[in-house]
Amino acid sequence: MNGKKYIIGNWKSNKILSDVRSWFTKFNSLYKSDNKISLDNLEIVICPPFIYLPEADNLIKKFNLPISLGVQDISPFPQGAYTGEVGASQIADFAKFVLVGHSERRSNFGETDKLLFAKVDQADKNGLQVVYCVADNQTLIPQSVTMVAYEPVWAIGTGKTESGENAGKVADSIRGNLKTLKIIYGGSVNSKNITDFLTGNRLDGVLPGGASLDAGSFWEMIVNASRI
Ligand code: PEP
16 A cells, blocks of 8 residues: 555546646646656546547647546447447557446446446456445455445535545455555545545545546645645
8 A cells, every 4th residue: 555646536527628628738737837746656547528538648648747547437348339338448548547336327327236347347358447436345346356446425526525534444444355455535535635535554545526627626636645
């Protein structure tokens, strides 16, 4: 747990193309104007809607930003006759990370363990790093998973958070004997509370949704995390 800390921004189904361009332009100017910050201890990831992956990829390259891309979902099938789906091999052209089992997908789209395990299988076959989202320490986790996001449902988008201490305890119980399992926390993380989650080395990062939508607040989280 002394490795890099992950800050994984989940944009959900937000933003239109012009917003995406403004976000990266603003992030770039904040990043370039702060020449003292060291990001060596951080892995910064943004998960935009699928449709903006190519544009986000172009902007990251154009501005030479220390950001990797992730996606919010993945098809449980390989590429082929699966209308409306985006397959792992297509995602792998742009992204390194994939969220699987976010509570909004479990509740709004009825995603079951069986379906989620098939998604993980597709991600594994195509070299994508899965971030497997669970609501508690009772949720089934596929064996191949190396990174889990602990996201209590009551804390998502509500402004209410776990304490860093409690999140750390739940992380320890999810981890059990699997000492190398990375666990990040999600649920109303922002620039004010991020330090609480990242100090103490029980958590490997955070998964902010709302606070990642503005490049300024996302940058503030990065600055605060870089000081830990
Ligand atoms: C999320 O998107 O997984 C999330 C935790 O959102 P928020 O930070 O807005 O609660």
